[in-house]
Amino acid sequence: MKKSSCFVVACLFSLGLVAGSAAAQTTTPNPFGGTAQTGTPAQTAPAPKKAKAPAALGTGQFASEAEAKASCPGDTVVWANLSSKVYHYATAKTYGKTKRGAYICEKSTAAAGFRAAKKEQRP
Structure with missing residues:
Protein backbone atom coordinates (compact mmCIF):
# COMPACT_ATOMS: atom_id res chain seq x y z
CA MET A 1 0.00 0.00 0.00
CA ALA A 45 -21.87 3.88 21.84
CA PRO A 46 -23.08 6.30 24.54
CA ALA A 47 -25.02 4.96 27.49
CA PRO A 48 -28.81 4.99 27.05
CA LYS A 49 -30.66 7.92 28.59
CA LYS A 50 -32.51 7.31 31.80
CA ALA A 51 -36.27 7.53 31.62
CA LYS A 52 -37.83 10.55 33.27
CA ALA A 53 -39.68 9.92 36.48
CA PRO A 54 -43.43 9.63 35.86
CA ALA A 55 -45.55 12.58 36.86
CA ALA A 56 -47.40 12.25 40.14
CA LEU A 57 -50.85 10.83 39.61
CA GLY A 58 -53.88 12.33 41.28
CA THR A 59 -56.51 10.61 43.36
CA GLY A 60 -58.33 7.94 41.36
CA GLN A 61 -55.64 7.90 38.65
CA PHE A 62 -53.63 4.71 38.07
CA ALA A 63 -50.38 3.90 36.28
CA SER A 64 -51.60 0.50 35.08
CA GLU A 65 -54.86 -0.76 33.68
CA ALA A 66 -54.87 -3.67 36.13
CA GLU A 67 -54.75 -1.29 39.11
CA ALA A 68 -57.65 0.70 37.70
CA LYS A 69 -59.76 -2.42 37.05
CA ALA A 70 -59.13 -3.63 40.60
CA SER A 71 -60.15 -0.25 42.00
CA CYS A 72 -63.40 0.11 40.06
CA PRO A 73 -65.04 -3.26 39.36
CA GLY A 74 -68.16 -2.98 37.27
CA ASP A 75 -67.07 0.35 35.75
CA THR A 76 -65.36 1.02 32.43
CA VAL A 77 -61.67 1.89 32.66
CA VAL A 78 -60.62 4.74 30.36
CA TRP A 79 -57.29 6.36 29.46
CA ALA A 80 -57.27 10.02 30.44
CA ASN A 81 -54.91 12.42 28.69
CA LEU A 82 -53.76 14.62 31.57
CA SER A 83 -52.72 17.46 29.25
CA SER A 84 -55.94 17.84 27.25
CA LYS A 85 -58.38 16.53 29.90
CA VAL A 86 -59.90 14.17 27.29
CA TYR A 87 -60.42 10.47 27.96
CA HIS A 88 -60.40 7.54 25.54
CA TYR A 89 -61.99 4.10 25.57
CA ALA A 90 -60.02 0.87 25.13
CA THR A 91 -61.12 0.66 21.49
CA ALA A 92 -59.35 3.92 20.57
CA LYS A 93 -55.88 3.88 19.03
CA THR A 94 -54.70 6.48 21.57
CA TYR A 95 -55.74 4.35 24.56
CA GLY A 96 -52.73 4.17 26.87
CA LYS A 97 -50.43 5.92 24.39
CA THR A 98 -50.42 9.64 25.09
CA LYS A 99 -47.31 11.10 26.74
CA ARG A 100 -49.03 12.22 29.92
CA GLY A 101 -51.95 10.10 30.98
CA ALA A 102 -53.47 7.75 33.50
CA TYR A 103 -56.08 5.03 33.72
CA ILE A 104 -59.27 6.23 35.42
CA CYS A 105 -62.69 4.80 36.20
CA GLU A 106 -65.20 6.39 33.82
CA LYS A 107 -67.58 7.33 36.63
CA SER A 108 -64.94 9.54 38.25
CA THR A 109 -63.90 11.39 35.08
CA ALA A 110 -66.50 14.17 35.27
CA ALA A 111 -65.58 15.02 38.86
CA ALA A 112 -61.91 15.19 37.83
CA GLY A 113 -62.70 17.55 34.92
CA PHE A 114 -62.27 15.13 32.00
CA ARG A 115 -64.58 14.77 29.00
CA ALA A 116 -65.00 11.97 26.47
CA ALA A 117 -63.29 12.24 23.09
CA LYS A 118 -65.75 13.64 20.54
CA LYS A 119 -65.37 11.01 17.81
CA GLU A 120 -65.35 7.90 19.98
CA GLN A 121 -68.28 5.64 20.78
CA ARG A 122 -68.69 4.07 24.19
CA PRO A 123 -68.06 0.31 23.91
Missing part, protein backbone atom coordinates in the same frame (compact mmCIF):
# COMPACT_ATOMS: atom_id res chain seq x y z
CA LYS A 2 1.11 3.54 -0.62
CA LYS A 3 1.90 5.83 2.28
CA SER A 4 -1.12 8.10 1.61
CA SER A 5 -3.59 5.20 1.52
CA CYS A 6 -2.17 3.90 4.81
CA PHE A 7 -2.79 7.33 6.31
CA VAL A 8 -6.43 7.26 5.12
CA VAL A 9 -6.99 3.77 6.53
CA ALA A 10 -5.41 4.82 9.82
CA CYS A 11 -7.71 7.85 10.00
CA LEU A 12 -10.80 5.80 9.19
CA PHE A 13 -9.76 3.19 11.74
CA SER A 14 -9.26 5.80 14.45
CA LEU A 15 -12.72 7.20 13.70
CA GLY A 16 -14.22 3.72 13.97
CA LEU A 17 -15.24 3.59 10.31
CA VAL A 18 -13.07 0.58 9.48
CA ALA A 19 -13.67 -2.65 11.36
CA GLY A 20 -10.79 -3.74 13.50
CA SER A 21 -10.36 -6.65 15.81
CA ALA A 22 -12.85 -7.15 18.60
CA ALA A 23 -10.14 -6.32 21.11
CA ALA A 24 -10.69 -3.99 24.00
CA GLN A 25 -11.27 -0.31 23.33
CA THR A 26 -8.08 1.73 23.17
CA THR A 27 -7.12 5.38 22.83
CA THR A 28 -4.85 6.31 19.93
CA PRO A 29 -3.36 9.58 18.75
CA ASN A 30 -5.51 11.37 16.21
CA PRO A 31 -3.60 12.98 13.31
CA PHE A 32 -5.93 15.99 13.56
CA GLY A 33 -5.12 16.61 17.23
CA GLY A 34 -6.31 15.07 20.46
CA THR A 35 -7.06 11.39 20.85
CA ALA A 36 -9.61 9.07 19.32
CA GLN A 37 -11.18 5.94 20.74
CA THR A 38 -11.10 2.81 18.64
CA GLY A 39 -13.07 -0.37 18.90
CA THR A 40 -16.33 -1.73 17.66
CA PRO A 41 -19.27 0.72 17.48
CA ALA A 42 -21.03 -1.15 20.28
CA GLN A 43 -18.11 -0.39 22.57
CA THR A 44 -18.09 3.32 21.79
Whole structure:
Protein backbone atom coordinates (compact mmCIF):
# COMPACT_ATOMS: atom_id res chain seq x y z
CA MET A 1 0.00 0.00 0.00
CA LYS A 2 1.11 3.54 -0.62
CA LYS A 3 1.90 5.83 2.28
CA SER A 4 -1.12 8.10 1.61
CA SER A 5 -3.59 5.20 1.52
CA CYS A 6 -2.17 3.90 4.81
CA PHE A 7 -2.79 7.33 6.31
CA VAL A 8 -6.43 7.26 5.12
CA VAL A 9 -6.99 3.77 6.53
CA ALA A 10 -5.41 4.82 9.82
CA CYS A 11 -7.71 7.85 10.00
CA LEU A 12 -10.80 5.80 9.19
CA PHE A 13 -9.76 3.19 11.74
CA SER A 14 -9.26 5.80 14.45
CA LEU A 15 -12.72 7.20 13.70
CA GLY A 16 -14.22 3.72 13.97
CA LEU A 17 -15.24 3.59 10.31
CA VAL A 18 -13.07 0.58 9.48
CA ALA A 19 -13.67 -2.65 11.36
CA GLY A 20 -10.79 -3.74 13.50
CA SER A 21 -10.36 -6.65 15.81
CA ALA A 22 -12.85 -7.15 18.60
CA ALA A 23 -10.14 -6.32 21.11
CA ALA A 24 -10.69 -3.99 24.00
CA GLN A 25 -11.27 -0.31 23.33
CA THR A 26 -8.08 1.73 23.17
CA THR A 27 -7.12 5.38 22.83
CA THR A 28 -4.85 6.31 19.93
CA PRO A 29 -3.36 9.58 18.75
CA ASN A 30 -5.51 11.37 16.21
CA PRO A 31 -3.60 12.98 13.31
CA PHE A 32 -5.93 15.99 13.56
CA GLY A 33 -5.12 16.61 17.23
CA GLY A 34 -6.31 15.07 20.46
CA THR A 35 -7.06 11.39 20.85
CA ALA A 36 -9.61 9.07 19.32
CA GLN A 37 -11.18 5.94 20.74
CA THR A 38 -11.10 2.81 18.64
CA GLY A 39 -13.07 -0.37 18.90
CA THR A 40 -16.33 -1.73 17.66
CA PRO A 41 -19.27 0.72 17.48
CA ALA A 42 -21.03 -1.15 20.28
CA GLN A 43 -18.11 -0.39 22.57
CA THR A 44 -18.09 3.32 21.79
CA ALA A 45 -21.87 3.88 21.84
CA PRO A 46 -23.08 6.30 24.54
CA ALA A 47 -25.02 4.96 27.49
CA PRO A 48 -28.81 4.99 27.05
CA LYS A 49 -30.66 7.92 28.59
CA LYS A 50 -32.51 7.31 31.80
CA ALA A 51 -36.27 7.53 31.62
CA LYS A 52 -37.83 10.55 33.27
CA ALA A 53 -39.68 9.92 36.48
CA PRO A 54 -43.43 9.63 35.86
CA ALA A 55 -45.55 12.58 36.86
CA ALA A 56 -47.40 12.25 40.14
CA LEU A 57 -50.85 10.83 39.61
CA GLY A 58 -53.88 12.33 41.28
CA THR A 59 -56.51 10.61 43.36
CA GLY A 60 -58.33 7.94 41.36
CA GLN A 61 -55.64 7.90 38.65
CA PHE A 62 -53.63 4.71 38.07
CA ALA A 63 -50.38 3.90 36.28
CA SER A 64 -51.60 0.50 35.08
CA GLU A 65 -54.86 -0.76 33.68
CA ALA A 66 -54.87 -3.67 36.13
CA GLU A 67 -54.75 -1.29 39.11
CA ALA A 68 -57.65 0.70 37.70
CA LYS A 69 -59.76 -2.42 37.05
CA ALA A 70 -59.13 -3.63 40.60
CA SER A 71 -60.15 -0.25 42.00
CA CYS A 72 -63.40 0.11 40.06
CA PRO A 73 -65.04 -3.26 39.36
CA GLY A 74 -68.16 -2.98 37.27
CA ASP A 75 -67.07 0.35 35.75
CA THR A 76 -65.36 1.02 32.43
CA VAL A 77 -61.67 1.89 32.66
CA VAL A 78 -60.62 4.74 30.36
CA TRP A 79 -57.29 6.36 29.46
CA ALA A 80 -57.27 10.02 30.44
CA ASN A 81 -54.91 12.42 28.69
CA LEU A 82 -53.76 14.62 31.57
CA SER A 83 -52.72 17.46 29.25
CA SER A 84 -55.94 17.84 27.25
CA LYS A 85 -58.38 16.53 29.90
CA VAL A 86 -59.90 14.17 27.29
CA TYR A 87 -60.42 10.47 27.96
CA HIS A 88 -60.40 7.54 25.54
CA TYR A 89 -61.99 4.10 25.57
CA ALA A 90 -60.02 0.87 25.13
CA THR A 91 -61.12 0.66 21.49
CA ALA A 92 -59.35 3.92 20.57
CA LYS A 93 -55.88 3.88 19.03
CA THR A 94 -54.70 6.48 21.57
CA TYR A 95 -55.74 4.35 24.56
CA GLY A 96 -52.73 4.17 26.87
CA LYS A 97 -50.43 5.92 24.39
CA THR A 98 -50.42 9.64 25.09
CA LYS A 99 -47.31 11.10 26.74
CA ARG A 100 -49.03 12.22 29.92
CA GLY A 101 -51.95 10.10 30.98
CA ALA A 102 -53.47 7.75 33.50
CA TYR A 103 -56.08 5.03 33.72
CA ILE A 104 -59.27 6.23 35.42
CA CYS A 105 -62.69 4.80 36.20
CA GLU A 106 -65.20 6.39 33.82
CA LYS A 107 -67.58 7.33 36.63
CA SER A 108 -64.94 9.54 38.25
CA THR A 109 -63.90 11.39 35.08
CA ALA A 110 -66.50 14.17 35.27
CA ALA A 111 -65.58 15.02 38.86
CA ALA A 112 -61.91 15.19 37.83
CA GLY A 113 -62.70 17.55 34.92
CA PHE A 114 -62.27 15.13 32.00
CA ARG A 115 -64.58 14.77 29.00
CA ALA A 116 -65.00 11.97 26.47
CA ALA A 117 -63.29 12.24 23.09
CA LYS A 118 -65.75 13.64 20.54
CA LYS A 119 -65.37 11.01 17.81
CA GLU A 120 -65.35 7.90 19.98
CA GLN A 121 -68.28 5.64 20.78
CA ARG A 122 -68.69 4.07 24.19
CA PRO A 123 -68.06 0.31 23.91
